[in-house]
Amino acid sequence: MKDIKKVIEKLKKEINILEHAYYVLDNPLVDDTEFDAKLNLLKKLEKENPDLVTNDSPTQRVGGLISEKFEKHIHKFPMLSLDNAFDKEDLLEFSSNINKQVKFNSHSFFVEPKIDGLSISLIYEKGKLVKGVTRGDGIQGEDVTFNVRTIRSIPLTITDNSDYFEVRGEVFLSKKEFHRINAERKEQGEEIFANPRNAAAGTLRQLNPRIVASRKLDIYLYYYLNRERFETHSDSLDYINSLGFKVNKLGKQCSNIDEVYSHIELIKDKRIALDYEIDGAVVKVNDFKLYDEIGYTSKFPKWAIAYKYPAEIKSTVLKEIFATVGRTGKITYNAILEPVSLAGTTVQAATLHNAEYIYQKKIKVGANVKVKKAGDIIPEVVEVVEDESYPDLKEWIKVDNCPACGSYLEIFSDEVDQYCINFNCERKIIKSIEHFVSRDAMNIEGMSIKIIEKLYDNKIIKNVIDLYHLENKKKEILQLEKMGEKLLSNLLLAIEKSKTNDANRFLFGLGIRYVGSKTSKLLLENFKSIDNLLKANKEEIEKIFDVGPKVAQSIIDWISIESNIMLVNSFKKLGLNMSYSKHSNHNNSPIAGKSFVITGTLSKPRNYFVELIESNGGKVLNSISKSTNFLLAGDEAGSKLTKAKNLNINIINEEVFLNILEEE
Incomplete structure (x- = not known):
């Protein structure tokens, strides 16, 4: 019994950590399959040892945790989660349990896609949207009304003038919008979202509604709470659809479990072609009058279940592991794979994140590995297949030196990633120049990565400062392949034009860690100039709306390096604008001059x-x-x-x- 208790306590601790990362930080540490396996094992052990079940167990909790960013709202009706099914046998058991509860076995089901997003409850009074609330822990959620109102597919008014009208659904990002946002974040030097679900959750919890509006969240509604007005779930969906709510067209009424399973498989077949991510299907008893008779547990309704699709996983051979260095010096490990068809595309490479990840997964070159692409932009190696050849493969050893400059790599005390801290690392310099000239930074049109590499390799530039001295290097540049007079002339004009950019572009171009383009604008709106920012202390920076201690400390650390201050002073001498003007960059704004x-x-x-x-x-x-x-x-x-x-x-x-x- 002591050993079982230790296993249960360990599982509870691990699951709590994973739930915190998923629900509060919007940063999942494992995929759904691994999380479900841990939770199912805990359920099994607690069922076998009921004396060891405690109130603080994850199995006794309805949902996630509450972020402190928004005001809390207690749900009038709890937002329960759903029990899971993984195969047809689970569905048959679900149906059998229902038949034990109801007096008459004649009832239908309703099947609809399980959208991979963020659950939301919309409350209307007298036909007007008054509140949008996240699920939270199921009992109380976060009031995100102001952000919900920016979602175009949510009607602000409806023709139903009931005193209280509540409908629930799933907020999500389309695949197209998800890829657009991540491409933009990558260009701006910001961390990309792992999947559309996390992007949707992170967006809805934004404190800046402009960011929310720009990301074009969408929603499908799946549950009408005033169910006493209708006999069936399908009737209620038809009604809310008539009011202007978006209801998924793949939903279908089914007369028995065989039909349910067939429709689940049909949705699965359509999964890749859909413009939004789904991770399964939801099965509900269609007859509202049976809900109370079938009943509830403390965690989920007994009249509904979530059928979870496994992430598509394929096996292939890992041919090579190599490291790359980014502009911040962070080392990323990557895998070269034997080509394999996965989620509609041919995959030949995958991310391995960092050395710690490779060691934990016991990954070796030449091994058969399982690869998944469940919503991620870059495929990921899930695990090694330990076959007959595996024991004979060499253990992989992480690199100790930068793959670009050879400098010894460092690991900071609070991180697992390796970093090249050599200021003169060639690859870091090239990547930092690429960032400096990018659209949201100094926007030097025509200065591509290929041109930057060509200028750097031929010793015409060695840092960002040298870009502003190209006028003196015309002769050398024109001798380079594919560098004609017209191209050079356009580049020089773009470089000169960049000197008049507002200072927030320059600040973003400096590549200070955690300081993206939006944060740069926030900082300069408050401090008005680069000089004022450089004189600020951490407390003054932290006071700014949407700028936290992590960003503030990064800026202070950057300011404390003398060579960085010298760099800024060099740019000043070259005539770059160091001040911020509210009006300088808004000629195209629809409200400019209004x-x-x-x-x-x-x-x-x-x-x-x-x-x-x-x-x-x-x-x-x-x-x-x-x-x-x-x-x-x-x-x-x-x-x-x-x-x-x-x-x-x-x-x-x-x-x-x-x-x-x-x-x-």
Whole structure:
């Protein structure tokens, strides 16, 4: 019994860590299959040893944990999770258990795709959307109403004027939008999202609604809570669909488990072609009148179950492991594979993350490995297949030196990744120059990675500063292959033009760790110039909305290096703009030059909207006049609203305002 207790306690601890990473940090440490295996083992052990079941066990908890970013909201009806099925036998057992509960066995089922996103509850009063709440722990969730309102597929008003109307669904990102966002994040030097589910969860918890609006979240609704008004789940879906809610067209009523299983397989066959990720199908008893009779456990309803599809996994041979270095010096290990067809594409390479990952998985060159591509952009090696040849393969040994410059690699105390800390590492320099000239940094058009490598290899440039001295190297450049006068002339014009960029672009181009393009803009909006930022302390930086201690410490660490300050001073001498102007980069903004009056109670402080308007080139006035372009009105708008109506001023609410900005 002592040994079993230790195993249970260990499993509980591991699952709690995994749930924290998944639900709170939006950073899963393992795939769903591995997590399900741990949870199912814990369930099995607790069932065999009921005396060891405790209230703090993950099996006794409904859902995830609560983030402290948003206000908590207690659900009127708990948002329960679902029990899982993995094969037809599980479905038959599910059906058998239902038949034991109901007086009449004649009932139908409803099958629909299980969207891989974030569960949300939408509450309407008198036909108006009043609240959007995440599932949280099932009892209370996070109030993300302001972000929910930016999702175009969610109606702000409906024709059902009930005092209380609640519908639930799954917020998700399309595959196309997911890839667009990750490409943008990669270009900006930001960490890419692991999969669309994490991208959707991270987006919905953003404190900046503009970011949420720009990412084009979508939703499918799957459950109407006022079920006493209908006899079946399918009828209720038809009704909410008629109100303007988005309901998945792959949902189908089935008369028995054989039909259920057939439709589950049909959805699985369509899975790759869908423009959104699914990880299974949900099966529900279709007849509402049976729900209370069938009943609930403390964790899930007995009238519904989630059929989980396994991630597509293929075996192939790992031919080679090699390391690469990025602009920050971080070492990434990669695998060259025998080509294998996976999730609709031919895969020849996969990420191995870091050395610790390779050691934990006991990966060797020449081994047969299992590879998956479940929503990730880059395929991942899951595990080794330990066949007859495996014991004879050599143990893999991590590199100790940078693959580009040969410098000894370092591991920081709070990380597992290796880093090249050599400031003169050629590959780091080339990648940092590529970042500096990128679109969201200095935007030097035409300066491709191939041109950068050519200039660097021929010793025409050795750092970013040298880009601004190319005028003096015309003769040497024109002697290079495919470097004509017109190309060089355009490059020189783009370089000269970049000197007038706003300072937030320059700050982003410096490549300070954790400082992406949006953070750079936030910093410069507050400090107004690079000089002021360089004089700031950590506490002053942390005070900025959406800038946390991790970012602040990274900036302080960067400032403390004398060579970095010398670099900034060199750019100053070259005439690069070091100041931030709210209006300089917003000629194309839809509100540039427009005047606004703000009135009423909004979801955020007035200064938040003032900053948003002014940072996009608009201006905020205190009183209404004929020349006012917009009245941004919240609740209890008062006399300014009346005056605006009399003067035919354009009156907009927060949602319309954000939609206008999104057109930028």
